[in-house]
Amino acid sequence: xxxxxxxxxxxxxxxxxxxxxxxxxxxxxxxxxxxxxxxxxxxxxxxxxxxxxxxxxxxxxxxxxxxxxxxxxxxxxxxxxxxxxxxxxxxxxxxxxxxxxxxxxxxxxxxxxx
Numbered sequence: 001x002x003x004x005x006x007x008x009x010x011x012x013x014x015x016x017x018x019x020x021x022x023x024x025x026x027x028x029x030x031x032x033x034x035x036x037x038x039x040x041x042x043x044x045x046x047x048x049x050x051x052x053x054x055x056x057x058x059x060x061x062x063x064x065x066x067x068x069x070x071x072x073x074x075x076x077x078x079x080x081x082x083x084x085x086x087x088x089x090x091x092x093x094x095x096x097x098x099x100x101x102x103x104x105x106x107x108x109x110x111x112x113x114x
Contacts, residue, residue, distance in 0.1 A: 017113075029053055048111050059104050066093060066100075 013021065023106045025035035038045045048056070070093070073086050 052111050
């Protein structure tokens, strides 16, 4: 469950400190607020390369695409659609998803090694 963040906090920094924090937050793919909150609360901040982040976003998009297609299959079946056609679709999706999972695991290994 998302927490409502209603409290506003301020602190002073030099222009150089502000720029350094901004760069670190950007490198971590976080807003300055999220970055500072995680640092202050001793939560892990993982810095990943822009290339890995881009690939991660692409994989997430592909997983989302398959999720949407699975929903369409459910609608097809609920509407009395042909089961055998759906079986062929799912077999193809399974192969594709297996490939996506392998790519995702390889990406996570790259992230850890980075």
